[in-house]
Amino acid sequence: MEVQAEMEPSSSISLIAAVSYGIASMAMVFINKAVIMQYPHSMTVLTLQQLATSLLIHCGRRMGYTRARGIDLATAKKLLPVSIFYNANVAFALASLKGVNIPMYIAIKRLTPLAVLIAGYLFGKGKPTTQVALSVLLTAAGCVIAALGDFSFDLFGYGLALTSVFFQTMYLVLVEKSGAEDGLSSIEIMFYNSFLSLPFLSFLIIATGEFPNSMSLLLAKCSYLPFLVILVLSLVMGIVLNFTMFLCTIVNSALTTTIVGVLKGVGSTTLGFVLLGGVEVHALNVSGLVVNTAGGFWYSYAKYRLKKSKPAKTLSDLEAHKK
DSSP states (O other): OOOHHHHHHHHHHHHHHHHHHHHHHHHHHHHHHHHHHOOOHHHHHHHHHHHHHHHHHHHHTTTTTTTOOOOOOOOOOOOOOHHHHHHHHHHHHHHHHHSHHHHHHHHHHHHHHHHHHHHHHHHTOOOHHHHHHHHHHHHHHHHHHHHHOOOOOOOOHHHHHHHHHHHHHHHHHHHHHHHHHHHHOOHHHHHHHHHHHHHHHHHHHTTTTTTHHHHHHHHHHHHHHHHHHHHHHHHHHHHHHHHHHHHHHTTTTTTHHHHHHHHHHHHHHHHHHHHHHHOOOOOOHHHHHHHHHHHHHHHHHHHHHHTTTTTOOOOOOHHHHHO
């Protein structure tokens, strides 16, 4: 009975984590794009997001709303690479949004699942099943086909986005490894990540010359209500996105997190065409998105079959959220 009680919430939490991450990730792309269009200092935005995350979790822990443990030096050393790769990913992604429109940005980021599959194999996770491997390859092929139809080539912007793909792959694999081996909940990993980010990001905004001009511009911009609303949304959604991403990676896998990102990209791309304009639709775009979606559904079916044949894993997050 106790085993069954653990297995039932595992399935529901896995689904909720994946859907929540997809929605948060889709919203965050548009919110960040809106902020960067009016406020070009992307590193300062990232620093504010991490500061808000650290303060919220710290206050929640002190007030008893979460059972997340405090900072442990040994754990911090283990998670330092996660924090570095995460911030490198977000920094390059935000920088690429300055010159790359949303449909093109998403098309490049859709190459992440293939990179995660390769990285997982190289890091000793084992060879994926044939159906999982073929579904991810089909999804990547759909991305390439769609990209061929609508890329207005920008070497610098796409270089930044591709670099972001590399760092995203590395931190997803490391997050999955950290959560599985150390028994950390998603809130604890998120707290360590944001806390360890602050010294690194503070140094960067000073070294790159963003500070103090970025803060002066930010204070001036905040007097404009629409920008203030978008900025607050960015800070809140940054917390939501981090939590759902880490939760999805821990209770599912790094590959599942990236596949969810690919599937939400179909909706984001469509909204990007409608809301932003400036991107011409070609037959290759539609064909690529159809192939991409088919690969995503195939992967979902393959993972469902695998999960039915294996017992559910114990979730540290269940314990972290019991009150």
